[in-house]
Amino acid sequence: MIVHSKNVALMCKVFLSSLGPVAMRWFDGLGAGFIDSFKELTRAFGSRYITCSRVPQPLKSLLSLSMREGETLKTYSDKYWEMYNEIDGDFNDVAISTFKVSLLAEHGLRKSLTRKPVTSVRQLMDRIDKYKRVEKDQQQRKGKAKVIP
Structure with a gap:
């Protein structure tokens, strides 16, 4: 190089x-x-990748994750993809389905993924990004509404 x-x-x-x-x-x-x-x-x-000594995590580490009440989509998806990157192997289909079912039942993204399923991790990440932007906009609006002149 x-x-x-x-x-x-x-x-x-x-x-x-x-x-x-x-x-x-x-x-x-x-x-x-x-x-x-x-x-x-x-x-x-x-x-x-500060070292090359990372030990791959087992698939069950990913399967055990779930979104907590009050947790933002950004926080949860960051944690999810961090764990996904630690797993060695091709588990794209598993990643897609487990991400969906690990979301809170009433979450808009879960409903969207149920109505219109994605077929690739890239599509899933794009859909997550869309919902993270919506979530961020909602949080900003709430923050502005609390400002008292």
């Missing part, structure tokens, strides 16, 4: 081709515009 250090696009492609399945899931989960340079990419990767 040192030979091509001036060609950032090529460095990014070479870097991606070196990732295994767990690291690739991490990379795929990065939001658009999250990384602006190869330097930022290597810094984010380094902070996520």
Whole structure:
């Protein structure tokens, strides 16, 4: 990579081709515009995978997660995807179904996923992002409503 250090696009492609399945899931989960340079990419990767000694978690770790009353979707989904990234193996179908059933029964996202199921982790993450934005907007509106002039 040192030979091509001036060609950032090529460095990014070479870097991606070196990732295994767990690291690739991490990379795929990065939001658009999250990384602006190869330097930022290597810094984010380094902070996520500080050592290569991580022991993969068993699938039951993911299956045991559930959203708690009063927990925000952002908090829960962050915790869920963190655990998902710790599991070694291809459990995309399991991830999709367990995320849905682990949401509170009255949560709008759970109802949406029941009415219109997703078929990939990427679709699930996109739907989660949509509902996180709605949740954030609702929280901001509540915060503004409490301001007394």
